[in-house]
Amino acid sequence: MTLRQEALYASYRRLERPLYNVLYRQLWQAEDCQDIVHDAYVRVWERRSKVDEVTLDALVWTTALNLAKNRLRWRLLRRHEELDEESLPLTADGQPQDFLATRRLHQALRQLPRAAQQILLLSEFSGMRGNEIATVLGIPAGTVASRKHQALERLKTLMGASLDA
Incomplete structure (x- = not known):
């Protein structure tokens, strides 16, 4: 039942963009979203001996959503961050x-x-x-x-x- 490295890479290729899109709309911070996507995969890899490849994608989603929830809680403890222009997607000319x-x-x-x-x-x-x-x-x-x-x-x-x- 040990997770194979190839299965993890395939999951990453499938889910990286959809995970980022969902996380961005919760956190509104590009760097935080990238960190959480990578952290989720690191955590799953660290538990690879207990991970079934059949449920891998669901586990990655659950892990990422829990990490995002924790990040939001952490922000609230440190005063909620207001949305600002730096956290918005930019056009080609750098404008929000x-x-x-x-x-x-x-x-x-x-x-x-x-x-x-x-x-x-x-x-x-x-x-x-x-x-x-x-x-x-x-x-x-x-x-x-x-x-x-x-x-x-x-x-x-x-x-x-x-x-x-």
Whole structure:
């Protein structure tokens, strides 16, 4: 049952971009996201004797999401970092991409419950299906579907309210 190095590399090639996309929308810091992706794979590799290749991707997702949750907790202890222009994606000429829209989305996402945020981000930015998200989060697939629907409705309401303000 020992994890093979080739399986870990294949998982990294499959998941690196989707993991980064989901983590970025939780942390809004590129460097933190890169660190967490790499840390997740290091932690999985350190436990390779106990890792089954069949569940490798779900384990990496769970590890990365837990690391992100810990990073957010750490930030709160050290005073929550406000979104600033340095943490936004840049255009080719170095300017922030749609600063106001990104800020509204960030604020709306922060108002969702953590479980709703995770499901929404995993479904929209990871390419995972409902049953895969259910496996990663350890909840029934039906719960994923209902929470996703509720999260999207709440996000629409929040984004509409921020557009009116």
